[in-house]
Amino acid sequence: MLGGRPYDTLLEPGQKLSEDQEGDPVDRGRFQRLVGKIIYLSHSRPDIAIAVSIMSQFMHAPRNSHLEAVMRILRYLKSSPRKGLYFSKHDHLSVEAFTDTDWAGSVTDRRSTFGYCTFVDGN
Incomplete structure (x- = not known):
């Protein structure tokens, strides 16, 4: 490669x-x-x-x-x-979450694809 x-x-x-x-x-x-x-x-x-x-x-x-x-x-x-990813230290404690979905996007079984991302302390 x-x-x-x-x-x-x-x-x-x-x-x-x-x-x-x-x-x-x-x-x-x-x-x-x-x-x-x-x-x-x-x-x-x-x-x-x-x-x-x-x-x-x-x-x-x-x-x-x-x-x-x-x-x-x-x-x-x-x-x-x-x-x-770079993980850094923060003084505040917060949790954020984001999601995305592709409804029935799989050509194999017509299932949905779901993804998520969470941030804890900004990381």
Whole structure:
């Protein structure tokens, strides 16, 4: 991946992945290890959390299109190496929460996608 071209976006705009994507099956173990490592990284990089969540839905039968999407996430990470969470200390105690929903946006099962972000003490 060192010679790969970096991307500014995580997934192609408007791209909808599903279980019955056309393409050849890929090595499931390799795909699972790769997505598992990115899941661990998403704790400090919330900008990739939704894309990683989408990719983790295809762990049992990954296709070539799913692997290409994971590689795109890696190329995005290459383009933004210094982004991440910074936790600082504040004198006030406050909790803020924000949510967003995509109603019936999944092409696989027509379920809604829900995301949230919470801030404790401004972090």
